[in-house]
Amino acid sequence: MDCIFCKIINGKVPVDKIYENKQIIAFCDHHPQAPVHQLILPKKHIDTLNDLTVEDSALLGSLIQTASQLAEKAGLAKPGYRLVFNCNADGGQLVFHIHLHLLGGRPLGWPPG
Numbered sequence: 067m068d069c070i071f072c073k074i075i076n077g078k079v080p081v082d083k084i085y086e087n088k089q090i091i092a093f094c095d096h097h098p099q100a101p102v103h104q105l106i107l108p109k110k111h112i113d114t115l116n117d118l119t120v121e122d123s124a125l126l127g128s129l130i131q132t133a134s135q136l137a138e139k140a141g142l143a144k145p146g147y148r149l150v151f152n153c154n155a156d157g158g159q160l161v162f163h164i165h166l167h168l169l170g171g172r173p174l175g176w177p178p179g
């Protein structure tokens with residue numbers, strides 16, 4: 067399958083890895099939109115949020131929990147941060163393997179443009 071994130075998971079494409087366990091990997095986004103911009107994703111390939119099933123509930127919980135731990139490690143717990151899933155064209159999704167963006171290190175503003 068021609069998925070850049072699966073290639074990263076399989077070690078075929080190098081990244082600045084931050085965290086990994088059996089189910090999840092996290093690495094730095096290579097075009098950061100904030101001083102801290104990390105991507106947290108399941109090793110299981112899932113195209114979009116629309117493709118989640120009830121079997122993925124625990125995995126999704128682990129993703130969010132991992133992201134909040136990485137935010138804490140990055141010193142973002144107190145100042146704050148944002149977790150974002152983009153879905154399909156209007157959501158700005160470019161890579162069709164679900165991933166959580168962890169953004170922080172500056173005031174992010176709301177609503178997004």
Ligand code: AMP
Pocket residue numbers: 070079081094095096097098105151152158159160161162
């Ligand atoms: P999205 O628009 O939500 O699909 O986000 C995809 C993100 O993946 C973008 O922020 C890209 O900068 C990031 N990205 C794509 N390829 C790589 C890569 N090889 N290493 C690190 N980040 C990547």
Ligand code: ZN
Pocket residue numbers: 069070071072073110111112162163
């Ligand atoms: Zn994939």
